[in-house]
Structure formats: structure tokens, C-alpha cells
Amino acid sequence: MKILVVCYSNTGTTMLVGEYIAQAMDAEFDVVEEVKSRPPLLVDGKKLEAGIGAFAKAVLAAVFGTSSAIARTLRDPGLYDLVVVGTPVWAGSLTPAVRSYLRRHRKTLPRVAFFCTAGDPSRMRVFGQMRKLVGKEPLATIAVKSTDVRTEACPRLIEAFVSRLKATG
Numbered sequence: 001m002k003i004l005v006v007c008y009s010n011t012g013t014t015m016l017v018g019e020y021i022a023q024a025m026d027a028e029f030d031v032v033e034e035v036k037s038r039p040p041l042l043v044d045g046k047k048l049e050a051g052i053g054a055f056a057k058a059v060l061a062a063v064f065g066t067s068s069a070i071a072r073t074l075r076d077p078g079l080y081d082l083v084v085v086g087t088p089v090w091a092g093s094l095t096p097a098v099r100s101y102l103r104r105h106r107k108t109l110p111r112v113a114f115f116c117t118a119g120d121p122s123r124m125r126v127f128g129q130m131r132k133l134v135g136k137e138p139l140a141t142i143a144v145k146s147t148d149v150r151t152e153a154c155p156r157l158i159e160a161f162v163s164r165l166k167a168t169g
């Protein structure tokens, strides 16, 4: 089975989870990049002084469900059997970049699974939004707390997610 893991990441947390998943599933990895890239919006969970305006802009875009202009990705998701899509949570929502990616590829996406990282993953509506955009149920989902990502908890969470995915055949 040919698997693609693809995500957007502003400060590297979601990217790290994506890389773990890709490694655990022997999958190819790709990133979604915005044409106009944003500065790092949070460092260690705190707002950056220099980034308050950019932070507010990101929150508003997420709240209002705005898409953003994204670059063409390296890999065509339509050529895979399973695409695992990841996003950070912004204002409880998916990021504009991933919204654009899902809109761009919704017609050719094969089976999907979703992951996200968030300061508090218990309070978000990301997976419902992603499901609605692609028009299909994900085989599995996982939300990882950002402070767990660089700890030993993360590989265990990923393993459980990958096992659930493998069990779906």
C-alpha cells in the first residue's frame, strides 16, 4: 500500500508528528507551504511579542474558515492508497493552509486519516471540519498535545494510531 503523510506546520510541532507517522508507516512525507509564509506565531506555547498582529490574523483566518494561497506540493496525493493529513489547531479550527490543500485535492484524495497538534486537544473541532471538506470518514484520527510531542509519550501515541490504521487494512 502506498501511503503519503502530509501536513502544514508553523513552528515544527505538527511536522515532527508527521515525520514520526511517516517513519512508523514506511510512508512518503510532504509539507504544505503557504505562498506568503507566516512568522513563527508561538514559541513554547507563548505568543511572540513581534507576532501579535500576525497571531491575530491567523486566528481570524481560522475562525472565519479562510483558505490561504499554498504552493504546489511535491507529491500528488491522488497517486496514493492512503493520505494522512495533519494540521496544527488554530482557534479550535484547522489552519487555512490545510483547508486549501483539502479543497484543492478533495476530488482525487484516496482513503484518508487525520492528525493534529494543539495546546489543548480536548477542545477543538478540526476533524469534523476536515471530514466535511473531503466528504469522507477518516480511517483514524489522532490529536497530540503539543507539550507531549517532544517527549516519550509521543511515539507511544503514534504507535497506537498506526496500529488502528493498519487494522483497517
Ligand SMILES: Cc1cc2nc3c(=O)[nH]c(=O)nc-3n(C[C@H](O)[C@H](O)[C@H](O)COP(=O)(O)O)c2cc1C
Pocket (backbone or CB within 6 Å): 008, 009, 010, 011, 012, 013, 014, 015, 041, 042, 045, 055, 058, 059, 088, 089, 090, 091, 092, 093, 117, 118, 119, 120, 121, 123, 124, 146
Ligand atoms: C494562531 C494560533 C492559534 C492557536 N489556537 C489554538 C487553539 O484554539 N487551541 C489549542 O489547543 N491550541 C491552539 N494553538 C496552539 C497550536 O495548536 C500548537 O502550538 C501546535 O502544536 C502548533 O503546531 P506547529 O508547531 O506545527 O505550528 C494555536 C496556535 C496558534 C499559532
